[in-house]
Amino acid sequence: MGTEDRKEREKEQMRQLIIKTAMQLFIEKGMDNVSIRAIAEKIEYSPGSIYSYFKDKGEIIHAIHTEGFEKLYALQKTLDGVENPVEKLAQMGRLYMKFALENRDYYDLMFIAKGVAEKITEKQEWEVGNRSYDYLRETVKACIEQGYINDPNVDAVTFGIWGFVHGMAALIIRGRCAMMPEEFIEQTVAGSLRFMYTHLITNSKS
Amino acid sequence: MGTEDRKEREKEQMRQLIIKTAMQLFIEKGMDNVSIRAIAEKIEYSPGSIYSYFKDKGEIIHAIHTEGFEKLYALQKTLDGVENPVEKLAQMGRLYMKFALENRDYYDLMFIAKGVAEKITEKQEWEVGNRSYDYLRETVKACIEQGYINDPNVDAVTFGIWGFVHGMAALIIRGRCAMMPEEFIEQTVAGSLRFMYTHLITNSKS
DNA sequence: TTATATATTGAACATTGTTTAATTATTGAA
DNA sequence: TTCAATAATTAAACAATGTTCAATATATAA
Known part of the structure; x- marks a missing residue:
């Protein structure tokens, strides 16, 4: 039956x-x-x-949180075909920022909101997040191994780059950009990303 | 009387x-x-x-929020004597991160928490924050003018550097660093800051 | 059909920020 | 000092929140 x-x-x-x-x-x-x-x-x-x-409201929020990570990872996977790790890193940065700004509620839950991360006790719960992080880390690693980034500390570089993009996204999403007019934000972010990838990576190969 | x-x-x-x-x-x-x-x-x-x-709870929180900005600006002012803008920028990064991690509640209110920024409608309320931002911006500007940073877009570079440091701080404060053991965080952040300043600035002068 | 298991409900609880009418304390002038 | 007016403080109440739970309705298996 x-x-x-x-x-x-x-x-x-x-x-x-x-x-x-x-x-x-x-x-x-x-x-x-x-x-x-x-x-x-x-x-x-x-x-x-x-x-x-x-069980409680937190469990609903956590379910949405997980859904968001699925979406983000799916986006990252579209970069699978990009061979050059620098190009891949640059595209990943723009893609990540786009995801953050176009899915602010998801992004907020995933990376900013309080009371979400705190309730995750089992390691397996972080898997969806770690998967995305590892995808970035592997790309950074390739950049280092191929001499595009001149720093042996994979973790420091990965965390730094993540922080860089997340930082801008978080400041925008949480409304901490009063120092510039709304309509300038987008181009400023684009400029920041360009600056980062131009100087951090390309220049340091020479 | x-x-x-x-x-x-x-x-x-x-x-x-x-x-x-x-x-x-x-x-x-x-x-x-x-x-x-x-x-x-x-x-x-x-x-x-x-x-x-x-008036309401938000006003109490906002008062603390302002207090935090006073503290941060006071810290920044201790760098007044540093002549070399690159050195100043590097020190400011470390100082900012130290402030964030040692005053997490203040930092949270100032740059992460919801419902704080939203309630600020009068321009003058942002003054304390803008003061700190301008301090960073002027330093970045000096770096560019003296050829240490090879990018003419002051705002993009400033916002990017702020985002970079804020991003790491925010990820740590909001508990999004499960991918690395607690005791590695500090040295990773130090490595990231070093990486940033080494490659973004010094190298690009040549 | 009937007994058992499951799903659903609505009322209740404690806690929150906030308002307000009543009370108490303080003040300045007689 | 006495007394009216002003200000400060309180306790009680309100609405909204997440959550629990005994009662009720529904669906299942015998």
Whole structure:
């Protein structure tokens, strides 16, 4: 009797519906203005019901968080064919920034928001994130090995480059760019990325 | 009759007491676990009283936020005597990172936390922050003018360097560094800063 | 059909920021 | 000093939050 299986499937469907609805509301009303009650109302269930599908609100957020990492990794994988590691690094930087600015709620949850990382205790939970980090790290490693980056410390360079792109994204997303007019941000970021890749990498090969 | 003045002074004292107490509790219990009631209890006042000194909780947080910028700028000013702009930039990076990691609650409020920047509508409120940003910008400008940095776009370089240091700080403070063991973080950051300044600046003069 | 397991509900709880009417304390003039 | 006016403080209440739980409805298996 496949009843058990169907039940399982329905449960998973309900979980997905909750996640989807939560994300919709996140985008619509901002991450901090979405209550369990609002999610429940939108799917026409009682607030209490949510708790038979998720332990707490944090678990919903964490599910979205994981979804975001899937999306980001999928984007990174589109660079698989790029042979030159420097070119790959440059493209990855632009791609990462694009992802961050076009999916601000996802990005916020993944890399900025409080109370998300804190609840991850099992190592396996970080896997989706580590996968993306390793993708960057391998590219940096190739740059070093092929003499494009003149620094033997793979981890320091990788973390630095990640920090560089994340830093700009985070400052923009969290509204810390009052020193420049809104319409200049995009070109400034583009200039920063160009500056970084031009000087950090190309120049140091000579 | 100096009664008016004294009243004013007492009011200011009370404001300071509230801010001080709030900051204490922030450090003690974490920024998100401090309620108005907790602050009130600690200073042995009723919760309602707080509201005759601050419009709302955001105003308390904003006061601490401003205090943080004063501290940071004071630190930056200790570099006034450094003549070589590259040296100054390198020291500023280390100093900034040190400030961030040793005053995580302040730093969080200043550059990461939500709902702080959003409430700042008057331009003058950004002054404390802009002062610090300009200090960095002037140093970068000097580096460019003296040929240490080979890129004419002052704003792009400044924003990029800020993003670079902020990015690492933010990732650490918000617990996104699970890919490396805790005890490696410090040396990795030091390595990243060194990498940045070595390659971005010194090399590009030639 | 009936008993058992499951899903869902709505009310309740504690905690939050905030408001407000009532109370208490303080002040300046008579 | 006394007393009215001003200011400061309080306690109670409000609405909204995440979460729990006993009661109810539904679906399943015998």
